[in-house]
Amino acid sequence: MTETIFLLNRSVVRETVALATPMLDLIREQHHLTSSKPVCREGDCGACLVLRGRLKGEIVTYQPLVSCLLPLAAVSGCHIVTLEGLNGAELNPIQQALVDEGAIQCGYCTPGLVLALTAFFLRGTHSKFDDALDAVAGQLCRCTGYSGIKRAVLRLCRTYDLAASPADMRLRDCVSWRILPEYFLDVHQRLQALAVGEVLSPQSLSEHRVIVGGGTDLWVHDARRFEAEALCWQSQLADSAIVTLQRDRCRIDGRATLAQLGASTILQTILPSLSDDMRLVASEPIRQMATVAGNLANASPIADIAVMLLGLDAQLMLIRANGERTLSMREFFIAYKQTALQPAEIIEAANLEYPAGLLFSFEKVCKRQHLDIASVNSALSIVVDDGVIRRSHLAFGGVAPIPLYCEQVCTYLTGKRLTAAVVIEAAKRAQQEVQPISDLRGSAAYKRLLVRQLVYAHFLKLFPDIIAWEALHAAD
Numbered sequence: 001m002t003e004t005i006f007l008l009n010r011s012v013v014r015e016t017v018a019l020a021t022p023m024l025d026l027i028r029e030q031h032h033l034t035s036s037k038p039v040c041r042e043g044d045c046g047a048c049l050v051l052r053g054r055l056k057g058e059i060v061t062y063q064p065l066v067s068c069l070l071p072l073a074a075v076s077g078c079h080i081v082t083l084e085g086l087n088g089a090e091l092n093p094i095q096q097a098l099v100d101e102g103a104i105q106c107g108y109c110t111p112g113l114v115l116a117l118t119a120f121f122l123r124g125t126h127s128k129f130d131d132a133l134d135a136v137a138g139q140l141c142r143c144t145g146y147s148g149i150k151r152a153v154l155r156l157c158r159t160y161d162l163a164a165s166p167a168d169m170r171l172r173d174c175v176s177w178r179i180l181p182e183y184f185l186d187v188h189q190r191l192q193a194l195a196v197g198e199v200l201s202p203q204s205l206s207e208h209r210v211i212v213g214g215g216t217d218l219w220v221h222d223a224r225r226f227e228a229e230a231l232c233w234q235s236q237l238a239d240s241a242i243v244t245l246q247r248d249r250c251r252i253d254g255r256a257t258l259a260q261l262g263a264s265t266i267l268q269t270i271l272p273s274l275s276d277d278m279r280l281v282a283s284e285p286i287r288q289m290a291t292v293a294g295n296l297a298n299a300s301p302i303a304d305i306a307v308m309l310l311g312l313d314a315q316l317m318l319i320r321a322n323g324e325r326t327l328s329m330r331e332f333f334i335a336y337k338q339t340a341l342q343p344a345e346i347i348e349a350a351n352l353e354y355p356a357g358l359l360f361s362f363e364k365v366c367k368r369q370h371l372d373i374a375s376v377n378s379a380l381s382i383v384v385d386d387g388v389i390r391r392s393h394l395a396f397g398g399v400a401p402i403p404l405y406c407e408q409v410c411t412y413l414t415g416k417r418l419t420a421a422v423v424i425e426a427a428k429r430a431q432q433e434v435q436p437i438s439d440l441r442g443s444a445a446y447k448r449l450l451v452r453q454l455v456y457a458h459f460l461k462l463f464p465d466i467i468a469w470e471a472l473h474a475a476d
Contacts, residue, residue, distance in 0.1 A: 003016050023070045036082055059188065
């Protein structure tokens with residue numbers, strides 16, 4: 001069995017257990033580090049949060065990840081940090097702020113909170129309160145209440161100015177602030193001596209491999225069934241490589257994480273709302289793990305990234321050992337949880353056009369505004385020139401067995417002058433084109449109503465000077 005080597009807090013660890021073993025089980029059962037708590041085992045609560053540090057040039061970058069969904073295969077050559085790896089003789093400033101502001105009661109969520117805030121101070125560019133809250137949004141607390149946590153976060157943001165701490169000095173600054181112990185200064189050198197994980201290439205593909213992107217859905221269901229398999233874990237790209245421009249197209253690498261999508265300056269230029277839209281998609285630890293290719297290959301009918309890319313009419317580049325092919329997103333989903341991927345084929349990238357004047361809107365309705373699975377989600381990309389719709393692509397999730405591209409609506413819209421009457425008719429046609437069923441997230445009638453409301457929402461958001469709510473409401 002392959003040996004996996006990594007740094008766990010202050011110690012080098014060599015493991016020969018199955019690569020599919022969740023790190024939560026490994027660090028608790030084999031290494032007796034019990035600060036990481038086994039609670040939901042679905043990545044929802046944040047009680048098992050750890051930091052994963054990886055070499056990036058001359059620095060080590062850290063990500064907050066839920067260890068219940070993090071397999072051993074993903075930590076080769078990395079530094080894994082639990083709360084035990086942050087503790088010292090005295091409370092550090094993050095721990096002290098949580099105590100002083102009354103943010104601790106039973107303590108079950110406390111380790112995850114400390115690690116999430118540590119990740120924010122390691123990664124953040126500004127000490128903005130809203131950004132810090134987003135960093136801890138995946139940490140559930142059921143007894144203390146969130147007011148004390150918010151007070152602690154605000155106090156920390158006012159104490160440490162991240163804008164004055166450049167990325168290449170951040171780790172050293174966090175040590176000087178006592179947020180990190182001094183041994184972190186030696187981690188770069190220690191990781192350089194460790195073996196690195198496998199790099200995925202077309203030549204390494206095999207029908208007998210399990211090729212994993214982020215694993216955030218795969219490990220929820222049954223990680224143990226992969227214990228005997230040869231996992232091929234996709235290595236994460238540098239931020240600068242995940243999105244590139246090629247002539248009139250934008251290329252998004254399949255290995256890009258959702259966090260990288262939201263932070264991409266190229267995508268922020270093409271799709272200005274995307275960074276805010278991504279806050280509706282899972283929590284920060286999940287966004288740090290989940291990948292574009294994984295979200296698509298999972299083939300959930302409410303997959304947020306799938307709906308976005310359908311709404312952008314993206315083309316997929318698929319590769320395998322003996323070649324590659326291009327496939328439209330419209331052709332990718334075949335039936336419930338089934339795709340057009342052939343054996344040993346993976347999603348290399350998604351390509352999308354970005355014509356002048358392109359506007360994009362993403363909407364998501366769920367029981368909670370954040371960190372929830374959609375009842376219905378929708379994306380629209382549109383180009384309007386001189387009042388006429390020159391191009392439109394509309395997609396919905398949660399209203400059919402697959403993420404649904406509304407071809408009939410798009411055909412109707414193209415060439416029409418943009419008016420309230422056209423939007424009303426488009427909404428009616430969308431309601432006819434979808435195929436919702438009643439389930440735990442809403443009745444079929446409710447979802448069909450949401451389809452109409454989301455069409456309205458797209459146009460009200462993108463064209464507030466042309467489309468008025470009163471005109472749309474008058475048609476009810």
